Amino acid sequence: MIYLDNAATSFPKPPEVLKAVAEALAAPASPGRSGHAPALAASRIIHKARKNLARLLGAPDNSRLVFTPNVTWSLNIVLNGFGLKPGDHVISGSLEHNSTARPLSRFQREGQVNWEVVPPGPDGLLKPEDFKARLNPKTRLVVLNHASNVTGSLAPAKAIKEAIGDIPLLLDAAQTAGSMPMDDYCQWADFIAFTGHKGLLGPTGTGGLWIREGLDLRPLSVGGSGSRSESLVHPDFLPDALEPGTANTHGLAGLAAGVGFLLDVGLDKVRDHEMELTQWFLERIIDIPGLKIIGPGPGVKERVACVSVVLDGWSSSDLAAALESGYGIMVRSGLHCAPLTHQFMNTMPGGASRFSIGYFNTLDDVKTAAWALSELAAKKPSRA
Numbered sequence: 182m183i184y185l186d187n188a189a190t191s192f193p194k195p196p197e198v199l200k201a202v203a204e205a206l207a208a209p210a211s212p213g214r215s216g217h218a219p220a221l222a223a224s225r226i227i228h229k230a231r232k233n234l235a236r237l238l239g240a241p242d243n244s245r246l247v248f249t250p251n252v253t254w255s256l257n258i259v260l261n262g263f264g265l266k267p268g269d270h271v272i273s274g275s276l277e278h279n280s281t282a283r284p285l286s287r288f289q290r291e292g293q294v295n296w297e298v299v300p301p302g303p304d305g306l307l308k309p310e311d312f313k314a315r316l317n318p319k320t321r322l323v324v325l326n327h328a329s330n331v332t333g334s335l336a337p338a339k340a341i342k343e344a345i346g347d348i349p350l351l352l353d354a355a356q357t358a359g360s361m362p363m364d365d366y367c368q369w370a371d372f373i374a375f376t377g378h379k380g381l382l383g384p385t386g387t388g389g390l391w392i393r394e395g396l397d398l399r400p401l402s403v404g405g406s407g408s409r410s411e412s413l414v415h416p417d418f419l420p421d422a423l424e425p426g427t428a429n430t431h432g433l434a435g436l437a438a439g440v441g442f443l444l445d446v447g448l449d450k451v452r453d454h455e456m457e458l459t460q461w462f463l464e465r466i467i468d469i470p471g472l473k474i475i476g477p478g479p480g481v482k483e484r485v486a487c488v489s490v491v492l493d494g495w496s497s498s499d500l501a502a503a504l505e506s507g508y509g510i511m512v513r514s515g516l517h518c519a520p521l522t523h524q525f526m527n528t529m530p531g532g533a534s535r536f537s538i539g540y541f542n543t544l545d546d547v548k549t550a551a552w553a554l555s556e557l558a559a560k561k562p563s564r565a
């Protein structure tokens with residue numbers, strides 16, 4: 182199998198991750214609850230996960246980093262807990278995933294907020310001045326997908342934050358956390374939401390959110406926290422305020438190991454490897470007759486390692502099926518939970534076929550993928 186679907190979930194996970202999950206599952210775990218030795222060991226696992234992630238993001242205070250089941254949950258904690266009121270104005274980028282677009286669309290339909298989308302420039306990239314131009318006295322929040330899971334384009338997040346000044350920026354780092362250095366992000370972003378199972382190399386069911394000091398969120402759910410148990414009022418201090426219920430200890434053990442692996446390798450090295458393969462792939466496929474790259478072509482540095490294509494005569498699903506059956510290549514077809522992006526890229530309703538490269542891919546993997554695409558471009562799908 183040649184796995185090129187790392188934007189969906191990364192594979193393989195480093196052996197350290199498998200070992201950490203198995204070890205944590207083999208022990209009784211009630212972190213932050215009981216006082217016996219295995220419970221304390223479980224608390225240490227959570228502490229390690231928090232410490233590793235705080236290092237990866239350069240967070241000055243570990244306690245402002247909370248764990249959630251995935252980035253969708255983290256984004257919803259902010260969007261629902263930030264205290265948006267009818268009449269408030271929220272700006273977002275145009276390459277948002279449904280994990281922000283659906284909550285924002287629901288608020289809009291229910292008259293809760295006025296949601297405005299910033300379109301990309303002719304080159305498909307977002308411009309900081311277009312965010313600034315849309316600010317008005319009612320603007321409360323800017324939501325930004327850091328990197329598109331369709332086009333791979335990387336938003337100029339720091340420049341956008343500089344352009345919007347004091348308005349809080351919520352960054353969806355699903356496609357960037359673990360794939361590029363981000364150790365200065367806590368110096369300027371306001372909320373950083375991440376998922377554990379993609380670039381961070383952890384298991385599914387893990388994710389989190391970093392929250393700038395001074396920003397308060399009303400918890401989406403409250404309950405047992407292992408702290409202040411005498412009170413019927415849920416604690417208001419972090420991380421307990423946003424972590425009700427028993428933590429996913431074995432998942433976080435795996436996430437701690439995945440992030441530990443990345444810190445040892447170095448995020449520069451991860452980024453260089455992924456970009457080298459991506460540029461090689463883009464350069465090889467750009468001249469394939471009938472093939473269109475959806476997003477930045479070769480030479481653009483502001484991108485991540487995800488490349489979507491449309492091939493004349495092929496539906497995105499037929500192409501993905503032919504890649505799997507003929508070459509053992511796994512990609513994702515369709516709309517990638519990002520209909521807004523496909524609208525802006527004129528790839529509705531069929532979507533595109535997405536090749537997403539991870540740290541464990543090799544040059545041979547992308548060579549085979551480029552060769553497979555050029556062979557298929559010369560054929561008609563068998564169903565046609």
Ligand SMILES: Cc1ncc(COP(=O)(O)O)c(C=O)c1O
Pocket residue numbers: 188189251252253254278280326328329330353355356376377518
């Ligand atoms: C940009 C972006 N945001 C959000 C998500 C949602 O991730 P999860 O399903 O882990 O919550 C994804 C996953 O595909 C994504 O690519």
